Amino acid sequence: MSLLLRGVRKAFNGVEVLHGVDLEARGGDVLAIVGANGAGKSTLIKILSGALPMSSGEILIDGQPADLRSPHDAHDRGIRTVYQELSLVPELSVTENLLMGNFPRRYGLIDWPAAHRKARELLERVGFGMIDPRARAGRLSVARQQMVEIAKALVSEPKVLILDEPSAVLAGSDLDALFALVRELQRRGVLVVYVSHRLVEVLDLATAIVVMKDGKVITTTEPARTSEAELIRLMAGRQLERIYPPRRPVPGEVRLRVDGLTRAGEFTGVSFELRAGEIVGLFGLVGSGRSELAACVFGAARPAEGSGAFRSPQDAIRHGVAMVTEDRAGSGLVLGMTVRDNIGLTTWRSTARGPLIDVRRQRRDTAGMIERLAIQPYGCASMPVVQLSGGNQQKAVLAKWLLVDPKVLILDEPTRGVDMATRVDIYRMVDTLARAGLAVLLISSDLTEVLGATDRVLVMNQGRLAGELRSEGTTEDQVLEKAIT
Numbered sequence: 001m002s003l004l005l006r007g008v009r010k011a012f013n014g015v016e017v018l019h020g021v022d023l024e025a026r027g028g029d030v031l032a033i034v035g036a037n038g039a040g041k042s043t044l045i046k047i048l049s050g051a052l053p054m055s056s057g058e059i060l061i062d063g064q065p066a067d068l069r070s071p072h073d074a075h076d077r078g079i080r081t082v083y084q085e086l087s088l089v090p091e092l093s094v095t096e097n098l099l100m101g102n103f104p105r106r107y108g109l110i111d112w113p114a115a116h117r118k119a120r121e122l123l124e125r126v127g128f129g130m131i132d133p134r135a136r137a138g139r140l141s142v143a144r145q146q147m148v149e150i151a152k153a154l155v156s157e158p159k160v161l162i163l164d165e166p167s168a169v170l171a172g173s174d175l176d177a178l179f180a181l182v183r184e185l186q187r188r189g190v191l192v193v194y195v196s197h198r199l200v201e202v203l204d205l206a207t208a209i210v211v212m213k214d215g216k217v218i219t220t221t222e223p224a225r226t227s228e229a230e231l232i233r234l235m236a237g238r239q240l241e242r243i244y245p246p247r248r249p250v251p252g253e254v255r256l257r258v259d260g261l262t263r264a265g266e267f268t269g270v271s272f273e274l275r276a277g278e279i280v281g282l283f284g285l286v287g288s289g290r291s292e293l294a295a296c297v298f299g300a301a302r303p304a305e306g307s308g309a310f311r312s313p314q315d316a317i318r319h320g321v322a323m324v325t326e327d328r329a330g331s332g333l334v335l336g337m338t339v340r341d342n343i344g345l346t347t348w349r350s351t352a353r354g355p356l357i358d359v360r361r362q363r364r365d366t367a368g369m370i371e372r373l374a375i376q377p378y379g380c381a382s383m384p385v386v387q388l389s390g391g392n393q394q395k396a397v398l399a400k401w402l403l404v405d406p407k408v409l410i411l412d413e414p415t416r417g418v419d420m421a422t423r424v425d426i427y428r429m430v431d432t433l434a435r436a437g438l439a440v441l442l443i444s445s446d447l448t449e450v451l452g453a454t455d456r457v458l459v460m461n462q463g464r465l466a467g468e469l470r471s472e473g474t475t476e477d478q479v480l481e482k483a484i485t
């Protein structure tokens with residue numbers, strides 16, 4: 001199986017974002033596509049998946065021109081894509097989601113035992129046997145839902161499997177299962193296209209690495225011939241000496257104290273405090289209760305017992321607490337509004353003069369934040385947020401909350417989908433703010449980040465705080481051990 005792209009171009013409303021991409025790959029390759037936020041990775045894979053038409057160029061599959069006008073065309077050609085956004089029907093079982101329209105029948109009726117058996121076989125074949133086919137899809141953790149999506153793409157053996165940031169929500173054994181699957185598909189001659197910001201993974205899995213920048217392929221390389229540092233330099237166009245700023249915290253007064261916080265079925269008896277100048281990590285696997293805990297502290301969900309949580313998000317904001325949520329499309333941004341108005345949303349009150357918003361001040365403040373966080377593309381302030389790439393949307397959420405000038409900042413997965421160079425900028429900014437007295441709670445399922453960017457780490461395990469570790473000198477395995485056992 002061979003895939004060839006020649007001179008693929010794409011413009012949105014007359015603005016070209018892909019400037020003639022050439023690519024070549026064959027069955028058995030694991031082709032990683034890396035690039036800074038907005039480089040054009042998603043656009044490229046949408047074109048390959050038939051979800052977006054290209055403006056010009058050619059795609060050849062096995063030497064034949066492939067006219068991919070719809071996802072259906074791509075499917076017929078053996079191309080399957082798993083996007084970051086989940087597309088399962090939450091009310092249906094895993095089996096129903098997997099076999100959709102393809103059920104075994106007996107006497108004209110769906111043979112459910114046989115259907116569940118078939119689903120189980122499929123899950124086992126792809127190494128995800130830990131998932132119960134009878135479970136409602138919506139009840140599964142985001143990680144497990146993602147795995148069902150991947151299994152669904154493999155119901156009939158594809159020639160090309162495109163994975164868009166598949167590891168972003170996975171950790172521990174789920175991540176191992178994904179890697180084992182990619183290697184198995186590779187052995188079976190499937191072409192796996194792997195888009196990821198996690199460069200260490202890319203270096204481990206890929207057979208070829210395509211580096212994109214500003215809508216072009218700037219280099220194609222191999223893991224043995226490059227390094228994480230070089231990839232970052234190529235993507236960002238600048239050298240980065242270190243990823244995490246060195247921390248020498250001098251904790252000040254207590255800014256947030258929660259005591260015995262409990263919400264039935266989510267978390268139990270959680271107590272901790274955050275002091276001015278500290279960056280504290282909160283680690284837990286998906287489903288450990290860490291995001292629910294953060295939402296509760298912020299007042300978005302009422303606790304059943306315990307003290308220290310705010311009554312409502314408004315109450316939290318009034319007390320100088322800001323929170324960057326995990327779900328940027330759901331609660332972070334109004335997608336149809338401009339970048340400027342989204343960033344200005346939380347500061348409307350402070351920039352209001354009487355009933356009017358001080359437009360000039362809002363413009364100046366948001367422009368400053370857009371520049372500090374390097375939100376792309378140039379001139380994006382007046383663009384609807386929906387037209388920004390995923391990573392740039394994430395930066396806009398962060399910008400919005402930083403403008404409030406909070407005393408306590410809760411960050412829930414702030415760097416998911418954010419490229420390494422920008423992550424470095426975010427870590428540096430958080431460090432600077434902490435030095436100026438901000439107390440930060442950084443929730444993350446990225447072990448390297450949760451140890452690298454913080455002073456100490458609280459580890460959650462099945463709704464309880466399982467321990468606290470000093471970040472310096474602690475290994476990832478030590479954190480995982482507390483999170484799993």
Ligand SMILES: Nc1ncnc2c1ncn2[C@@H]1O[C@H](COP(=O)(O)OP(=O)(O)OP(=O)(O)O)[C@@H](O)[C@H]1O
Nearest residue numbers: 012017037038039040041042043387388389390391
């Ligand atoms: N629907 C759209 N309308 C206008 N511009 C768009 C649209 N979708 C994407 N773009 C622009 O195309 C460029 C490439 O975006 P794309 O989403 O492909 O980047 P990416 O490399 O996938 O980034 P990320 O790592 O942040 O997901 C960006 O400048 C983006 O703003």
